[in-house]
Amino acid sequence: MTQVTAYRAAILHSLADPARVGLDASHAYYEDGVLVVADGHICDIGPADQVLARQPTNLEVIRFENKLITAGFIDTHIHFPQTEMIASYGEQLLDWLNNYTFPEERKFADPAHARRVASFFLDELLRNGTTTAMVFGTVHKASVDAFFSESEKRNTRMIAGKVMMDRHAPDYLLDTPESAYADSKALIERWHHKGRQLYAVTPRFAPTSTADQLAVAGRLLQEYPDVYLQTHLSENKQEIAWVKELFPERKGYLDVYDHFGLLGERSVFAHAVHLEQEECERMGETDSVISFCPTSNLFLGSGLFDLPRMEAHQVRVGLGTDVGGGTSFSMLQTIAEAYKIQQLQQHKLHPLKALYLATLGGAKALSLDDRIGNLTVGKEADFLVLDLHATPLIQARMKNAHNLFEQLFVLMMLGDDRVIAETYIYGDCCYRRH
Ligand code: GUN
Ligand code: ZN
Secondary structure (H helix, E strand, O other), X not given: XXXXXEXXXXXXXXXXXXXXXXXXXXXXXXXXXXXXXXXXXXXXXXXXXXXXXXXXXXXXXEEEEEEEEEEOEEEEEEEHHXXXXXXXXXXXXXXXXXXXXHHHHHXXXXXXXXHHHHHHHHHHHHHOOXXXXXXXOOOOHHHHXXXXXXXXXXXXXXEEEOEEOOOOOOHHHOOOHHHHHHHHXXXXXXHOOOOOEEEEEEEOOHHHOOHHHHHHHHHHHHHOOOOEEEEEEOOOHHHHHHHHHHOOOOOOHHHHHHHOOOOOOOEEEEXXXXXXXXXXXHHHXXXXXXXXXXXXXXXXXXXXXXXXHHXXXXXXXXXXXXXXXXXXXXXXXXXXXXXXXXXXXXXXXXXXXXXXXXXXXXXXXXXXXXXXXXXXXXXXXXXXXXXXXOOHHHHHHHOOOOOHHHHXXXXXXXXXXXXXXXXXXXXXXXXXXX
């Protein structure tokens, strides 16, 4: 028999982009709400009195005090192999890669190491309320097998791929165009649409792939039109100058990817901090996606991402932690830094816009908004129970928060993993804070 469970608490979820429909129409909020879940999907939601009146009287209802239910967070850019090198001191992008990142990624030649880190990483995501992420592996095929195996065990909806990298990295981390093609193809065949798993073709960034290898990435996208592409773009000024030296025949950084057919609605470019006008236009024209990675952009000293500028070009944007260039797994902390980055540019990031970016906007960025991103009926039941009294300071500040807008903003500015009381995956509680 189908197990039906209802959860009663305040409920908030995103319905649309506030930039398109205004703040009021962008969300639904039920101060005393009920969410009903069956077979891993949302089957009812609304004010408690209305939902309970139309559900069977013997419905099992789990009630929460001082909690807020919302959709699971979506992290559109993160590196699982960099989990144990987060917070590495002192460098900007290119030296940080050479001094810290590449030696760390070498360890993933050992499948047992990959399995252990993948397991820890996924548990850490769930502890932080992240239920879907777009994830880099290493160059080693087995790193991605390990990741998907652990994700499948937890039934999490994840997108991941094997790094393609055939130059400008230590020999021990290089593949070739041929091996990258064969390994990526085998992983696509094994994992894409296996349960909730999805594959992303993953050239690391233009400097570490030859033209031949970028052509292979384009070929894979043609052969498998519904796989994703993930890479990095215009993160750091030295990096951009290097790409221009390596590809003098191209108009600029984005044009390198464009030339090899890598732009499109399932292509997610991390950072895009320093785009030129023409590049913004091309991102919009091709419906390509940007992952905005605030803690990483600050930690690596990369620059300030201009969110309104990208939106003016109709570019979809999601939020990313970019661990280990980023300094937190928490999407709440990521939002706090996104807010400050917009402040430095005289822009405001409204908490309802931030909620959208971390949930439904992330789902739209990953073309998964028909399945996840909010709590409308029929969606997969990935949701969170947030604790409005998570810490003494948050509890004290909440007494002084007089409406939803203020409560949400306090959670975003002061919150982190401690705010996540419970995380549900496909209707099952898979994390509960002690
Ligand atoms: N550019 C190429 N590789 C990386 C990486 O691992 N992290 C970040 N932040 N940028 C990159
Ligand atoms: Zn990255």
